[in-house]
Amino acid sequence: MLTQEQAVEIKVLMRHGAGIREMARELGCSRNTIRRYLRETAAEQYSPRTARPTKLDPYKGYLLERIEAARPHWIPGVVLLREIQEHGYDG
Incomplete structure (x- = not known):
């Protein structure tokens, strides 16, 4: 190429x-x-690549909701990780 x-x-x-x-x-x-x-x-011309699925995909909706609910403050990543681990995230 x-x-x-x-x-x-x-x-x-x-x-x-x-x-x-x-x-x-x-x-x-x-x-x-x-x-x-x-x-x-x-x-x-290069064509755009398709996005690969990730382990985090099932939890993105939840994470975006939590981030939006906390505005204008921010939630530490460690807290978000702990919350999605309670929902079954194993990453």
Whole structure:
């Protein structure tokens, strides 16, 4: 996968008329990578990652409620941890 800097560099080199071999040599990647990038416009854009589930997901609603109820004061994290452990959190 190309970095954003490499993708911009390929565009600049292409405008200057550099060949694929020259681009590959200068950027330190294969000619096929350069060709694929030049062929596919979607190759230059990263898609957002999906969020992975965590152990804390079932308790996030409770935690947000507790934090909102305590405003403008704050609740120490140790207290919140103890409370969700009473509800079954084992992390």
